[in-house]
Amino acid sequence: MPETASPFSTPPHAGVAPDEPRSGYGLRRHVLGPWETLAQSVSAIAPTATPAMTIPLVFALAGNGTWLVYIFATLAVTLVGLVIGCFGRRSASPGSLFMYTTQSLPGWAASIAGWALILAYVATAGSVAAGFFNYANVLLHATLGWNASPSLLIAIAVILAGAMAYRDIKLSAEMMLWMEAASVACIVIILSLILWRHGWHPDTDQLRLKGSSGTGIRLGLVLALFSFVGFESATALGDEAREPLKTIPRAVLQCALGCGAFFVISAYAEVLGFRGAGERLDQATAPLHTLASQASTGYLGTFLGTVVDVGAMMSMFACVLACITAASRVLMLMSHRGLAHRRLSRTHSRNETPHWAVMVTAVATLIPAVVLALRGVSAMDIYGWLGSLATYGFITVYALVCIALPLHLRGEQRRGADHLSAGVLLLSIAGTAAMLLALAGTLYPVPPAPYSWLPYFYLAYIVLGLGWYAVRPRAVSS
Secondary structure, three states: OOEOOOOOOOOOOOOOOOOOOEOOOOOEOOOEOHHHHHHHHHHHHOOOHHHHHHHHHHHHHHHHHHHHHHHHHHHHHHHHHHHHHHHHOOOOOOOHHHHHHHHHOOHHHHHHHHHHHHHHHHHHHHHHHHHHHHHHHHHHHHHHOOOOOHHHHHHHHHHHHHHHHHHOHHHHHHHHHHHHHHHHHHHHHHHHHHHHHHOOOOOHHHHOOOOOOHHHHHHHHHHHHHHHOOOOHHHHHOOOEOOHHHHHHHHHHHHHHHHHHHHHHHHHHHHHHHHHOOOOHHHOOOHHHHHHHHHOOHHHHHHHHHHHHHHHHHHHHHHHHHHHHHHHHHHHHHHHOOOOOHHHHOOEOOOOOOHHHHHHHHHHHHHHHHHHHHOOOOHHHHHHHHHHHHHHHHHHHHHHHHHHHHHHHHHHHHOOOOOOOHHHHHHHHHHHHHHHHHHHHHHOOOOOOOHHHHHHHHHHHHHHHHHHHHHOHHHHHO
């Protein structure tokens, strides 16, 4: 299997156009346009997964305040997106969030950021793989009357996504773009029909937050943040995007604001639609299918329900693909920095992908999801458990990036470059505070098991990462 052995040289490569040379990391440069770069972040969020699986979980806590929870989550993520944009306009490389922290923070802090980001992407991929098997079985039961093995369906999703990430980044990005566009379009049609059937007048119960509590809204905010995790994953394409200093910051902010608006409208419409559905939103196996039946009766309702279930399944798969793509590039960059085995820094000379890192992240995604499925854990529980674990990783990285920004600009200011303004400093403080508040919401009040175990598992994982850093200090600092 051909590989590039040198991490920092630019080897010759047959078939690469002069304007698309291989980068020092062995990846093809400037192959992804603005829409394909945006598709990476959108797919990592998996916008269809939120109305399909996350909004019902948030509703169980926040009730009629679900729409407000998503407004707060959008504001918090936008703050982080602005911070990432400040970095993104200055530098671009694979695994950029990890690289942002290495530019300004001590080596041990950068190590935490790297390992937290890997866990976050892998756990997110595992959680949505469970969503994939849930919707695949919904479709199989509706069409054939039988259910497939959950572990088999998870394996199919992860192995196929890993193969695509191994093969071609451009093909992967294009597939993610079309999958997400199709699934979101289906949901928009259904939500529009729901709003039209109920009339274009405000739902006073939701606007007055009837039955909602401050504690429920705060706890719901933590789950709502999981809807956005991965919105920054376009930064992992720093070498492969065209005009990365423009397209990547733009993609990150567009993803935060666009998906945030979609989530707020989805939350409002879903709560409204389930009011006369005969079952609670948080108890529905396929809430979008139920909403399709509410939106239209007869053949059209059945057709819309089936189409949106297919769209949800496709979106889950696209998210698995996006997370493996992003995680592999972060792992590759960490290998270059001495934080992972040096073999993971190699790239395939023909496919120009970090194939070893792709395989490792795919296996890491597959094992926990399949083990949980074999133990009979439901799709919703796998989604919630692994998703909550992923949230710890993302909150950690987002907070560290917010802390790193003023330190980075202060260093540039000393060299006579950029100026650390009061506005940027306030932005950094606000972003850090938002992430710390979100972290506090995951810890208190203490959630029931197994959610109460997750902070200890995450802490043990981070300690292991720091231990690896401690035994390889020279490689990391080189």
